[in-house]
Amino acid sequence: MSGIFALGLLGCSSSGAAPHAAGARYAEIPSGAYAVTAQVRAKQGKEDDLRAVTLPLVEQVRNEPNNLVYFLHENREAPGHFIFYEIFATKADFEAHNATPHVKAWFAKLPELADGGVDVLRAELLGNQSTASK
Numbered sequence: 001m002s003g004i005f006a007l008g009l010l011g012c013s014s015s016g017a018a019p020h021a022a023g024a025r026y027a028e029i030p031s032g033a034y035a036v037t038a039q040v041r042a043k044q045g046k047e048d049d050l051r052a053v054t055l056p057l058v059e060q061v062r063n064e065p066n067n068l069v070y071f072l073h074e075n076r077e078a079p080g081h082f083i084f085y086e087i088f089a090t091k092a093d094f095e096a097h098n099a100t101p102h103v104k105a106w107f108a109k110l111p112e113l114a115d116g117g118v119d120v121l122r123a124e125l126l127g128n129q130s131t132a133s134k
Contacts, residue, residue: 033125038084047080050113060102066093
C-alpha cells in the first residue's frame with residue numbers, strides 16, 4: 001500500500017527508547033495480535049464533514065469488547081487525511097468490528113465524503129512484549 005506508514009503506539013522519548021508510560025499495559029496485548037493501519041482522505045471541501053462523522057468512532061470502537069487499541073490521527077500537513085491505528089486480538093475480532101452498526105454506517109457515508117476508499121494495511125504485531133514479561 002502506498003502512503004501507509006508505521007505509527008508509534010504510545011510515544012517515544014527523545015533518546016529514542018519507548019518509555020512504559022503509566023497506564024500503558026503492553027503485556028496485555030497478546031503476541032501476534034491483529035494490527036491494522038488504515039487511511040482515508042476527504043474530498044476537497046469535505047474535510048470538516050468527514051472529521052465530524054469519524055471522531056465518534058474513537059469512543060465507539062474503544063468500547064467494543066475485543067478492541068485492544070484504537071487511535072485516530074489527522075495528518076498535520078494535509079487536513080482531511082485521517083489515519084487509523086487499531087489492534088485486535090485476532091482477525092475474527094477485526095472482522096466483527098467491521099460488522100458493527102457504527103462502522104457500517106461510517107463506511108456508508110464515505111462515497112459522499114471521501115476521495116476514494118480506505119487503504120488498509122493488515123499486520124501482525126511484533127516486539128510488543130519483552131522476553132522478561134513472558
